[in-house]
Amino acid sequence: MASRVRSAVPFYNYCHCYYLLFLALSHLLAAQTDNYIIHMDLSSMPKAFSHHHSWYSATLTSLSKNVPETTKLIYSYTHVMNGFSASLTPSELEAIKASPGYVHSIRDLPVKIDTTHSTKFLGLNSAYGAWHDSNYGEGVIIGLVDTGVWPESESFNDDGMSEIPSRWRGECEIGKEFNSSLCNKKLIGARFFNKGLLAKYPNTTIGINSTRDTEGHGTHTSSTAAGNFVDGASYFGYASGTARGVAPRAHVAMYKALWEEGSYTSDIIAAIDQAIDDGVDVLSLSFGLDGVPLYEDPVAVATFAALEKGVFVSTSAGNEGPFYGSLHNGIPWVLTVAAGTIDRDFNGVLNLGNGVSISGASLYPGNLTDARVPIVFMDMCKDNKKLKQVGRKIVVCQDKNDSLSSQYGNLENAKVFGGVFITNDTDLELFVQSSYPAIFLSPEYGEVIKDYIKADEEAKASMEFGKTVLGTRPAPKVTSYTSRGPSPSCPEILKPDILAPGSLILAAWPPNSSAAYVDGRQLYSKFNILSGTSMACPHLAGVAALIRGARPEWGPAAIRSALITSSDLYDNSLGHIKDIGFDNQLATPLAMGSGHVNPNKALDPGLIYDVDIQDYVNVLCALNYTQKHIKVITKSAGSLSDCSKPSLDLNYPSFIAFFNANDSKLSDVKTVKEFQRTVTNVGEEKSTYVGTITGMEGLEVSVVPKKLEFEGRNEKKVFKLRIEGPRRMKERVVFGYLSWVDNEKKHVVRSPIVATSLDSTAVL
Ligand SMILES: *[C@@H]1O[C@H](CO)[C@@H](O)[C@H](O)[C@H]1NC(C)=O
Ligand SMILES: *[C@@H]1O[C@H](CO)[C@@H](O)[C@H](O)[C@H]1NC(C)=O
Ligand SMILES: *[C@@H]1O[C@H](CO)[C@@H](O)[C@H](O)[C@H]1NC(C)=O
Numbered sequence: 001m002a003s004r005v006r007s008a009v010p011f012y013n014y015c016h017c018y019y020l021l022f023l024a025l026s027h028l029l030a031a032q033t034d035n036y037i038i039h040m041d042l043s044s045m046p047k048a049f050s051h052h053h054s055w056y057s058a059t060l061t062s063l064s065k066n067v068p069e070t071t072k073l074i075y076s077y078t079h080v081m082n083g084f085s086a087s088l089t090p091s092e093l094e095a096i097k098a099s100p101g102y103v104h105s106i107r108d109l110p111v112k113i114d115t116t117h118s119t120k121f122l123g124l125n126s127a128y129g130a131w132h133d134s135n136y137g138e139g140v141i142i143g144l145v146d147t148g149v150w151p152e153s154e155s156f157n158d159d160g161m162s163e164i165p166s167r168w169r170g171e172c173e174i175g176k177e178f179n180s181s182l183c184n185k186k187l188i189g190a191r192f193f194n195k196g197l198l199a200k201y202p203n204t205t206i207g208i209n210s211t212r213d214t215e216g217h218g219t220h221t222s223s224t225a226a227g228n229f230v231d232g233a234s235y236f237g238y239a240s241g242t243a244r245g246v247a248p249r250a251h252v253a254m255y256k257a258l259w260e261e262g263s264y265t266s267d268i269i270a271a272i273d274q275a276i277d278d279g280v281d282v283l284s285l286s287f288g289l290d291g292v293p294l295y296e297d298p299v300a301v302a303t304f305a306a307l308e309k310g311v312f313v314s315t316s317a318g319n320e321g322p323f324y325g326s327l328h329n330g331i332p333w334v335l336t337v338a339a340g341t342i343d344r345d346f347n348g349v350l351n352l353g354n355g356v357s358i359s360g361a362s363l364y365p366g367n368l369t370d371a372r373v374p375i376v377f378m379d380m381c382k383d384n385k386k387l388k389q390v391g392r393k394i395v396v397c398q399d400k401n402d403s404l405s406s407q408y409g410n411l412e413n414a415k416v417f418g419g420v421f422i423t424n425d426t427d428l429e430l431f432v433q434s435s436y437p438a439i440f441l442s443p444e445y446g447e448v449i450k451d452y453i454k455a456d457e458e459a460k461a462s463m464e465f466g467k468t469v470l471g472t473r474p475a476p477k478v479t480s481y482t483s484r485g486p487s488p489s490c491p492e493i494l495k496p497d498i499l500a501p502g503s504l505i506l507a508a509w510p511p512n513s514s515a516a517y518v519d520g521r522q523l524y525s526k527f528n529i530l531s532g533t534s535m536a537c538p539h540l541a542g543v544a545a546l547i548r549g550a551r552p553e554w555g556p557a558a559i560r561s562a563l564i565t566s567s568d569l570y571d572n573s574l575g576h577i578k579d580i581g582f583d584n585q586l587a588t589p590l591a592m593g594s595g596h597v598n599p600n601k602a603l604d605p606g607l608i609y610d611v612d613i614q615d616y617v618n619v620l621c622a623l624n625y626t627q628k629h630i631k632v633i634t635k636s637a638g639s640l641s642d643c644s645k646p647s648l649d650l651n652y653p654s655f656i657a658f659f660n661a662n663d664s665k666l667s668d669v670k671t672v673k674e675f676q677r678t679v680t681n682v683g684e685e686k687s688t689y690v691g692t693i694t695g696m697e698g699l700e701v702s703v704v705p706k707k708l709e710f711e712g713r714n715e716k717k718v719f720k721l722r723i724e725g726p727r728r729m730k731e732r733v734v735f736g737y738l739s740w741v742d743n744e745k746k747h748v749v750r751s752p753i754v755a756t757s758l759d760s761t762a763v764l
């Protein structure tokens with residue numbers, strides 16, 4: 001099953017570095033003050049104040065005669081929440097709690113962050129479908145909260161771009177090595193947010209105090225979503241071709257809130273607040289916070305406001321897989337994206353002296369001559385003394401015990417000529433960008449190499465690199481690292497929602513951030529290949545921009561429904577998509593959601609599962625949140641939120657039922673879980689859909705009515721799905737699908753169904 005525990009190798013999930021850094025600092029500081037995010041009830045604002053900003057300031061001023069309010073206030077928020085963030089001592093926090101209009105406060109927390117060819121893999125083409133119908137996303141604005149942007153990257157050139165929409169209120173903020181002349185019709189906004197970080201650590205030196213990206217992550221994600229066409233892109237010869245984002249004619253606005261020096265929720269909330277105010281259509285958020293309830297999750301709180309303004313939000317599921325319940329951003333009102341592979345491999349070739357050549361995974365960026373050198377087999381490559389005596393040879397290692405990471409390090413230290421690793425490891429993304437010549441092979445090829453070395457006392461081999469192979473099968477596969485549902489903060493909504501390309505994605509990179517490390521030297525490149533759900537998320541932001549461009553009348557829930565119900569269940573070998581993290585068994589919806597995104601089909605989903613704001617409030621009520629906690633999310637001033645119809649049965653295009661009762665004595669007693677859904681016809685006026693259930697072995701699943709007859713567009717029909725099962729299932733996860741198929745078989749509106757014995761009671 002879950003094959004191995006994640007190693008703490010750096011990955012595109014910045015959590016490890018940030019956490020370590022800030023743990024260390026907080027030990028040193030023993031700070032008296034801390035940052036807090038304070039939610040206020042606007043209906044309590046005294047009439048004397050003309051604006052909420054002055055009310056918040058006055059609240060802070062009243063705390064202390066000596067300290068000016070300006071040193072305490074970090075941000076005053078407008079859209080995403082009613083309230084502000086401030087740097088407070090414990091006693092000041094208590095005073096605020098006693099002041100009129102106070103609702104709730106949370107401590108500011110650090111967060112995790114989590115070509116070119118992938119557009120073709122998604123079926124995007126100029127002749128028909130999503131690129132054609134939206135003119136490549138023309139006129140749509142994608143905002144990203146990330147590490148900034150490298151504005152001079154060719155991916156942000158504005159050739160062929162339409163004018164900046166007149167509704168745009170954003171700007172290109174002046175900062176270190178950044179000014180408005182760096183923005184254009186492609187990059188239309190650039191702002192940065194670090195007041196929260198600086199309030200927390202006043203002595204932090206901000207290297208580049210501007211939206212300029214010094215890390216690369218934001219340049220990569222933003223160009224993945226909406227980079228312009230760039231010919232001749234490659235990563236040291238790998239993945240060469242024309243780079244382009246998913247929506248190459250959409251505009252980009254960057255909100256930098258993730259810093260090398262640290263990333264704080266107060267800054268992130270400010271960034272989302274500003275993005276909404278500026279007028280973005282789509283938000284892409286490749287980071288998340290683990291282990292917090294929705295009302296303490298800045299992404300959940302801030303994106304509820306985005307939803308109210310019709311902004312579509314794409315988020316990353318996290319890189320903590322393959323363990324169940326490891327997902328973040330499991331928020332009912334956003335899209336949560338899992339990471340898959342694409343049909344492209346990067347290879348090195350080992351040419352044995354006997355004429356046999358074997359390809360294996362590699363992204364080694366260096367140059368090699370075709371010189372033959374001796375090749376030796378050193379089994380588990382554990383003996384560092386022996387390894388140090390090897391010298392200019394190719395060393396073959398066999399990974400028997402999850403030891404790839406240490407083997408890789410041992411060979412690096414021993415400074416051998418090259419390494420060949422025979423391994424079952426499924427997270428090769430972590431190793432392939434090697435700092436010395438290295439090739440990773442699956443065990444079936446290992447025997448050929450070992451036999452040759454055994455047979456020839458003077459065995460020799462050469463290594464070649466830089467090979468890109470397209471059309472590999474099967475693809476996509478679910479990656480091992482992508483985080484799995486159920487969502488800890490709201491288990492009753494099936495998450496993740498959908499699978500998108502995440503592994504080994506080529507996109508733009510700052511030319512002076514390191515893109516590789518070889519033989520003790522940093523190497524630089526205008527494009528880099530990265531892996532993670534951080535890369536999958538902007539793919540969906542781009543696709544959502546295309547849908548928004550082609551179907552401007554659809555709201556966020558309609559777009560999400562179209563994406564989910566039209567996704568692909570089959571890989572390019574026509575088999576059900578497999579899961580690398582679970583020995584290539586069929587991927588369950590807890591790993592990939594409904595399936596792999598299909599942008600062209602999403603334009604014409606047939607039926608839509610739509611959601612009202614109140615439906616989300618009903619979920620919050622059913623989670624047994626207090627009125628205060630609900631208000632933190634909804635900001636409903638004054639009046640209580642309507643909790644007259646609490647329900648976790650959201651009108652979502654997927655289903656999850658928990659059969660995990662602990663009273664095992666009653667194990668033969670059956671229980672029934674029922675769901676009610678409303679579908680809206682957005683296809684042909686007159687159409688009849690028939691519901692079929694597939695999968696769900698061992699459970700009785702039915703849908704009533706079985707047939708939905710529509711007479712017109714936008715007509716709604718209600719149906720019920722019923723799952724009968726034991727009080728506690730023996731299996732951990734059983735899954736299947738409900739498909740509504742129209743009479744012409746033009747539309748297949750498919751929803752995933754999960755029945756599980758996993759725990760749902762650990763709700764945050
Ligand atoms: C903006 O910065 C660029 C590059 O640093 C510089 O060439 C240009 O003169 C600056 N423009 C303005 C208006 O300051
Ligand atoms: C920040 O730097 C100043 C001056 O160097 C020093 O006095 C102060 O203690 C530092 N503060 C913290 C929180 O480290
Ligand atoms: C960063 O730039 C902003 C805006 O120009 C300025 O207000 C702020 O003081 C600067 N911060 C630092 C740490 O230099």
Ligand SMILES: *[C@@H]1O[C@H](CO)[C@@H](O)[C@H](O)[C@H]1NC(C)=O
Pocket residue numbers: 365366367518523
């Ligand atoms: C490989 O060769 C190219 C072309 O000569 C050169 O630009 C590049 O720096 C070399 N790479 C390494 C890792 O030495």
Ligand SMILES: *[C@@H]1O[C@H](CO)[C@@H](O)[C@H](O)[C@H]1NC(C)=O
Pocket residue numbers: 398399400401422423424443
């Ligand atoms: C790889 O996995 C197979 C099947 O689980 C196992 O038989 C084999 O010993 C493993 N090989 C290595 C090198 O770990």
Ligand SMILES: *[C@@H]1O[C@H](CO)[C@@H](O)[C@H](O)[C@H]1NC(C)=O
Pocket residue numbers: 400401
């Ligand atoms: C595999 O690892 C375990 C635990 O680290 C160790 O006890 C065992 O000896 C190792 N097996 C081999 C073959 O090295």
Ligand SMILES: *[C@@H]1O[C@H](CO)[C@@H](O)[C@H](O)[C@H]1NC(C)=O
Pocket residue numbers: 177512513
């Ligand atoms: C990268 O480029 C910027 C702007 O030209 C410069 O300020 C910075 O020092 C460079 N960083 C590195 C690591 O070379």
Ligand SMILES: *[C@@H]1O[C@H](CO)[C@@H](O)[C@H](O)[C@H]1NC(C)=O
Pocket residue numbers: 622623624763
């Ligand atoms: C909420 O409280 C009700 C009544 O106590 C309980 O039945 C239900 O299981 C709770 N829901 C959650 C999600 O904890």
Ligand SMILES: *[C@@H]1O[C@H](CO)[C@@H](O)[C@H](O)[C@H]1NC(C)=O
Pocket residue numbers: 660661662759760761762
């Ligand atoms: C079942 O019992 C275990 C152990 O006591 C507990 O951790 C878990 O929350 C219970 N699950 C349910 C659904 O009650």
